[in-house]
Amino acid sequence: MKWSQDQLEIRALARDFAQGELRSASAGWDAAKDLDAGIFRKLADLGFLGMLIPEQYGGLDFDLSTYLLVLEELSWGDASVGLSVAIHNGPVAGLITKHGSDGQKERWLPLLASGEVLGAFALSEPGAGSDAGSLTTVAEASGTGWKLTGTKRWVTNGGRAGLVIVFAQLDGEGMGAFLVDPTVDGYGVGAREATMGLRASETVSITLDGVEVGEGGLLGVVGRGFPYALEALDLGRAGIAAQAVGIGRSAMEHAARYALEREQFGRPIANFGAIQVKLAEMARRIAGSRLLAHDAGAAIMAASNDEGHPRTGVDGVTARAAIAKLSASEAASWSADEAIQIFGGYGYMRHYPVEQLLRDAKGTEIYEGTNEIMRHVIAREVLRDAASS
Ligand SMILES: Cc1cc2nc3c(=O)[nH]c(=O)nc-3n(C[C@H](O)[C@H](O)[C@H](O)COP(=O)(O)OP(=O)(O)OC[C@H]3O[C@@H](n4cnc5c(N)ncnc54)[C@H](O)[C@@H]3O)c2cc1C
Numbered sequence: 001m002k003w004s005q006d007q008l009e010i011r012a013l014a015r016d017f018a019q020g021e022l023r024s025a026s027a028g029w030d031a032a033k034d035l036d037a038g039i040f041r042k043l044a045d046l047g048f049l050g051m052l053i054p055e056q057y058g059g060l061d062f063d064l065s066t067y068l069l070v071l072e073e074l075s076w077g078d079a080s081v082g083l084s085v086a087i088h089n090g091p092v093a094g095l096i097t098k099h100g101s102d103g104q105k106e107r108w109l110p111l112l113a114s115g116e117v118l119g120a121f122a123l124s125e126p127g128a129g130s131d132a133g134s135l136t137t138v139a140e141a142s143g144t145g146w147k148l149t150g151t152k153r154w155v156t157n158g159g160r161a162g163l164v165i166v167f168a169q170l171d172g173e174g175m176g177a178f179l180v181d182p183t184v185d186g187y188g189v190g191a192r193e194a195t196m197g198l199r200a201s202e203t204v205s206i207t208l209d210g211v212e213v214g215e216g217g218l219l220g221v222v223g224r225g226f227p228y229a230l231e232a233l234d235l236g237r238a239g240i241a242a243q244a245v246g247i248g249r250s251a252m253e254h255a256a257r258y259a260l261e262r263e264q265f266g267r268p269i270a271n272f273g274a275i276q277v278k279l280a281e282m283a284r285r286i287a288g289s290r291l292l293a294h295d296a297g298a299a300i301m302a303a304s305n306d307e308g309h310p311r312t313g314v315d316g317v318t319a320r321a322a323i324a325k326l327s328a329s330e331a332a333s334w335s336a337d338e339a340i341q342i343f344g345g346y347g348y349m350r351h352y353p354v355e356q357l358l359r360d361a362k363g364t365e366i367y368e369g370t371n372e373i374m375r376h377v378i379a380r381e382v383l384r385d386a387a388s389s
Contacts, residue, residue, distance in 0.1 A: 001294055007066050014073035017046060022077025029200035030356050033192070035080060037160075043085060044115025048074070051089045053097060057109035064235075064297035068242040072290070075246030079360035080200035082246055083367075086239035087156045088112065091232035092119030092165055095177070098304065099220035099228060104179060107216075108163055117162030121236075122152035122206055123229050129153075130373050132167075133226060137208060139168035139176050145214040146170075148178060148186075151207050154367070158204035159189045165232075166208065167225050175225030178213045186211040197359025234317050235300055236368045237325040241293035244328035244364040245286055251332070251339035251357045252282040258343055269342070278338045285331035292324040312384060319381035325364070326374040332361035 003011070021042060029035050043049050051067045053059025062070070067089065075082025093112045096104060111117035128134045137150025148168050155164065164180045180187065190205030220228060256279055259270035269275050299320045302309035310316040336358035340347035347354050365371045 001065075001291065003065070003069070007069060010062075010066055011069045011073060013046065014048070014070040015076075017042070018073045018077025022074065022081055026078040026080075026200075027353060027356060029078065029080065031199075033194075033199045034202075035078075035084070035200045039081060040084075040115050040118060040160075043074075043081070044113075047113075048085060049088055049115040049118075050093070050109075050113025053089075053093050053109050053113045057105060058113035059093070059109065060113075064238065064301050065294055068238060068293050068297050071239055071242040072246040072249070072293075075243040076250045077246075078200070079243060079247050079357075079363075080198045082243040083198055083201045083240075083363070084118070084157055086236065086243055087121055088119040090239040091121040091236045092163065094235050095165060095219065095228055095232045096179070098231070099177075099224075100179075101216070103216055104219065108179065111162065118157050118160050120155050120157040120161035120164045121232065122155045122158070122164050122166045124153050124155075126151055126153050126205075130370060132229060133175075135167060135169055135175065137166070137168040139170050139178065139213075141171070142212060145212060145217060146176070146178065148180070148208040148211040148213060151205060153205050154193065154203050155206050156201055156203055156367070158206055159192065159202050164206065165219065166206075167229055168208075170223060170225075174223035175229070176222060177219040177225040177228045179217050179219055180208075180211060180213060184211055184213075196362060197356065198363045199359075230318070233368055234296075234311075234321040237321040237374075238293055238296040238300060240364050240368050241289060241296065241321075241324035241328035244325070244332035244361065245290045245293060247357055247361045247364070248282065248286045248289070248328070248332035248335040251336040251354055251361075252279065252286060254354055254357075255279060255282070255335075255339035255342040258346075262344075275342055278342060282331075282335040282338060285327075285334060289324065289328035289331045292320075292327050296321040296324040312381060314378070314381045314385055316381060319378050322369070322374040322377040325368065326371050326378070329361070329364035329371060332364055333358065336361045 047060040050059030051062045055061045139146040166178045166180045170176045186209040188207040193203040262269045299317045303317045339354040346352050
């Protein structure tokens with residue numbers, strides 16, 4: 001792919017930031033199971049919390065290609081930061097920018113862009129993960145607005161968030177997407193989950209006990225919540241693909257450096273063909289996944305610019321985003337696993353960075369749709385094409 005001079009400069013900025021502020025702190029955050037809160041201020045100062053927000057609302061209005069380049073770099077530095085930033089910019093700010101009323105945009109986008117408010121996306125529930133259409137959280141009509149009741153699970157950024165997009169069933173009218181201010185009565189945040197990887201990322205449950213949302217809290221059109229969720233997930237999956245590419249690249253670079261330094265049988269292990277095959281295979285999988293992430297980004301941009309780009313079919317936005325996330329998440333997990341192998345016994349030790357990368361990479365195979373669901377989505381679109389040809 002050919003990047004413009006502007007994109008290369010922005011990528012260099014993100015890379016310097018990741019190198020200086022994230023990489024050296026990442027293991028400490030993983031052990032502390034939290035990010036340094038100050039990191040969000042630094043991300044906001046660089047504009048990285050408003051990457052997809054129009055300039056009139058204080059954002060940088062990046063094209064998706066530039067956005068994905070930045071996400072890869074941040075995730076290379078620390079995958080938990082990559083996840084927080086991806087959710088805040090993609091499913092949250094992206095949906096408001098696309099479907100918000102003027103009032104909602106004026107209220108929320110400047111706060112999101114400046115980092116005063118961190119965004120969260122609450123779709124999953126204890127009994128509704130892959131089958132996101134089966135939510136039990138309900139939104140009952142109340143005065144001119146709605147009253148939300150239910151429980152949400154695994155909400156990234158959940159405890160820190162100043163805005164949560166909550167999806168709930170409307171009585172007989174499909175699903176609604178609601179902009180919820182967590183300071184309202186009836187809103188509760190559960191204990192932070194103890195996670196395998198991405199330990200510095202905040203994953204919490206949320207309870208909604210008759211949370212009142214006024215008329216202005218419904219995003220877009222009544223009953224369109226589910227299509228909005230799916231649309232947000234297309235953008236989200238392209239972002240997670242970029243996150244996974246960053247994790248995989250980090251594993252490959254650690255492994256290559258170690259292979260040059262570590263000597264066995266009187267020579268660096270990098271001289272052994274078995275090690276070289278692993279490094280070559282990492283590079284192939286990561287480079288291919290990067291192309292697929294940017295391919296998905298290009299399709300999403302073409303669809304949202306009304307260029308008539310389809311959402312369905314194997315060339316459509318949804319399949320291309322699923323292909324990118326599937327490929328990149330598997331590339332990341334595979335690369336991190338093989339990086340541990342290259343480090344040998346040291347790789348299995350917490351002191352070295354590669355075991356964290358495997359724990360982090362695994363998450364990318366699960367959130368924003370598991371890889372089984374990615375395969376299901378891709379096959380559905382292949383079969384749709386076949387049935388209509
Ligand atoms: C770290 C982390 C952060 C997250 N952040 C968020 C967030 O911010 N917001 C949010 O809303 N959610 C979030 N999630 C939730 C995540 O999106 C769900 O965990 C995921 O969609 C899977 O749902 P589930 O866990 O209920 O698994 P289930 O749906 O119960 O699936 C269990 C297994 O069955 C398989 N399966 C299910 N249906 C099918 C099928 N039709 N065909 C084949 N196999 C199938 C799955 O692939 C999986 O292997 C997060 C999860 C994690 C781990």
